[in-house]
Amino acid sequence: MFSISVFLESFGPLFWAARYTLLISVLGIGLGLVIGTLVCAARLSPYAWLRRSAMLWVSFLRGVPLLVQLLVFYYTLPVIGLDVPAMVAAVVTVGICASAYISEIWRGAIAALPRGQAEAAIAIGMTPRDIWTRVILPQAFNLSLPALINELILLVKASSLVSVVGILEITRASQAQAATTFRPLEVYIAAACIYLAINLCLAVLGRYLEHRTAI
Amino acid sequence: MDWSILQQYGPGLLSGFGNTILCWFLGTIFSMALGLVIALVQRYGSRWVGRIIQVYIEIIRGTPFLVQLFVLYYGGPLVGLRLDALPAGLLGLTIYGSPYFAEIFRSGFRAVSVGQIEAARAIGMSEPSIVRRILLPLGLVSSLPALVNFSIILTKETVILSIITVPELMYQVQRMSTETFRYLEANLVLALFFWALVETISNVGRWLEARVTKHLIERT
Secondary structure (H helix, E strand, O other): OOOHHHHHHOHHHHHHHHHHHHHHHHHHHHHHHHHHHHHHHHHOOOOHHHHHHHHHHHHHHHHOOHHHHHHHHHHHHHHOOOOOOHHHHHHHHHHHHHHHHHHHHHHHHHHHOOHHHHHHHHHOOOOHHHHHHHHHHHHHHHHHHHHHHHHHHHHHHHHHHHHHHOOOOHHHHHHHHHHHHOOHHHHHHHHHHHHHHHHHHHHHHHHHHHHHHOO | OOOOHHHHOHHHHHHHHHHHHHHHHHHHHHHHHHHHHHHHHHHHOOHHHHHHHHHHHHHHHHOOHHHHHHHHHHHHHHHOOOOOHHHHHHHHHHHHHHHHHHHHHHHHHHOOOHHHHHHHHHOOOOHHHHHHHHHHHHHHHHHHHHHHHHHHHHHHHHHHHHHHOOOOHHHHHHHHHHHHOOHHHHHHHHHHHHHHHHHHHHHHHHHHHHHHOHHHHHHO
């Protein structure tokens, strides 16, 4: 039956592993923001070939399961002669996958801004660069904050998949713990509790930001 | 690159493909059905039942699918729930998908204008027939895009079932690649396959959406 003491004891190693879950998710969303911004810029660019390749990028990354992307990327690296630690490969894959979703979040946020904003900026003679950096992007960022937090929640959950390539985050640590204690039920429920705690905190943050940015 | 391997492992891949489609199809149907029940209970059930369901929704949406599968498949036997990989995977997909579908249905029901339901009550329709003839048809039409969208997400989640040894496509491909050491080719083909599958489903979804909402566009 369910043993409370095993359940409580498994929190120790899992908390330690939670740092890696958080690290992968936060670095992943950081990288995703950088690439996603570039992809979004490509989608809004005047050149058709850029727009088309950005669309292909988004469609591919959203159409292929993350687990498959992870393995493709993991096995491609040695072929092209790159020898990076599994951790780097995992963060890069998670970041690339997130970039597709983040570019769509950006696109939606930019489309949601009233056209009058950009037109007014043109009318008072701002340069295109100023229009983007001072008018459109800051507002789009505020608008997209709740969606970005949501994406981070998705990444925390998706990061459980990098356990497959051997990174000791919560899921991998709980597998090891379950193997040594022979109590998978308690250990995996403990892992679920940690994920739930992280995601509930993020959800509260998201709700706060949504409330704050609501006009 | 050597593609001839695909011929040798054809039968295994084919059965894996069948299992993937089976898991996706049944998983979508079951979780959609459970989601619909949850949404209806939340709408018509008592406040306490609604709260318990809300906790269920938060728990399932706040934890990774992989961990849920581990709890179910490896933890289940400790409380007497012994399932083979495939049924466990299907049950896992059903549990995982249901809260998302429930939320989709809930917002779909909310999109049905109150006036329609009040009008139905005013002409003396019974509550069950209001659900059957007003709430469901109108709510389903408005939630169709989100339903298609989430069933696409479920397609991609089926590969996670391979980790608990459900013999679906990903599992077969991994088995093939560990026997032949063709990891990259195998996974690339798998990626292209899923890309094609997801694009196909989303095109079918778009077509379905256009068909179902045709009458709305023509009148406005």
